Amino acid sequence: MGMSALLTAENLSFRYGGTPVLQDVTVRAEAGSMLAVTGPNGSGKSTLLHLLAGVERPSAGHVSRAPKTRVALLPQRTGDIDALPLTVTECVRIGRFTRRRLTRTDHTAVRLMMERLEIAHLARRRLRELSGGQRQRTLLAQTFLQEAEVYVLDEPTAALDAETRRRVHDLLIETVRDGAAIVVASHDNEESALASHSLRLGPGNGGSSTDSPVRRAFSR
Numbered sequence: 001m002g003m004s005a006l007l008t009a010e011n012l013s014f015r016y017g018g019t020p021v022l023q024d025v026t027v028r029a030e031a032g033s034m035l036a037v038t039g040p041n042g043s044g045k046s047t048l049l050h051l052l053a054g055v056e057r058p059s060a061g062h063v064s065r066a067p068k069t070r071v072a073l074l075p076q077r078t079g080d081i082d083a084l085p086l087t088v089t090e091c092v093r094i095g096r097f098t099r100r101r102l103t104r105t106d107h108t109a110v111r112l113m114m115e116r117l118e119i120a121h122l123a124r125r126r127l128r129e130l131s132g133g134q135r136q137r138t139l140l141a142q143t144f145l146q147e148a149e150v151y152v153l154d155e156p157t158a159a160l161d162a163e164t165r166r167r168v169h170d171l172l173i174e175t176v177r178d179g180a181a182i183v184v185a186s187h188d189n190e191e192s193a194l195a196s197h198s199l200r201l202g203p204g205n206g207g208s209s210t211d212s213p214v215r216r217a218f219s220r
């Protein structure tokens with residue numbers, strides 16, 4: 001009895017110019033599951049997540065989604081958005097961007113998520129006036145409001161204090177329980193231990209084009 005794969009990536013390879021970053025990586029994101037992507041700096045975690053979310057195209061292999069599957073991406077770096085004159089609330093509301101007009105329910109969801117991630121008091125602040133952790137909370141709120149089937153999260157708690165990290169971990173657990181799939185890149189062992197599966201990417205090629213990354217997929 002197989003679980004339903006919301007997102008399938010088969011035999012993905014990716015190179016920047018001549019440098020291979022990923023070779024022959026296969027990933028399935030199943031409903032109600034969480035996949036942790038681990039590996040050292042430069043091993044290709046962000047690259048893999050970008051391929052899964054469709055913001056980059058693989059050099060070989062392909063990514064497919066089940067019908068009506070929405071993918072929400074929390075990128076590790078989002079410098080551009082800070083240049084916009086957005087307040088915290090406006091940024092969080094973007095999570096409901098697919099709505100033509102926000103309903104009372106949407107506004108309530110925005111408010112509750114802001115309370116949950118403790119950014120309600122920052123509602124009118126501009127993004128560029130936030131600390132790193134406050135900014136990360138804002139982007140997490142925006143991401144989790146998307147009601148996606150698949151959440152692709154790049155080091156979601158790296159900038160967070162211990163208490164907020166716990167809150168986000170609770171959110172991850174709830175999201176999986178609600179039937180979504182999560183793919184999370186992380187250096188935090190506690191975080192990857194929440195996952196039902198993990199994929200370890202090998203040491204990066206670090207500018208050399210000789211070795212291909214070692215991959216190891218296993219279930220806990």
Ligand SMILES: Nc1ncnc2c1ncn2[C@@H]1O[C@H](COP(=O)(O)OP(=O)(O)OP(=O)(O)O)[C@@H](O)[C@H]1O
Nearest residue numbers: 016021040041042043044045046047048204205206
């Ligand atoms: N735009 C780019 N052009 C060329 N090379 C790049 C580019 N972006 C990333 N790379 C290289 O691709 C490799 C994989 O980078 P990636 O960001 O996917 O690693 P990562 O595992 O997410 O690292 P970290 O743990 O540091 O976040 C690295 O060697 C990196 O230097």
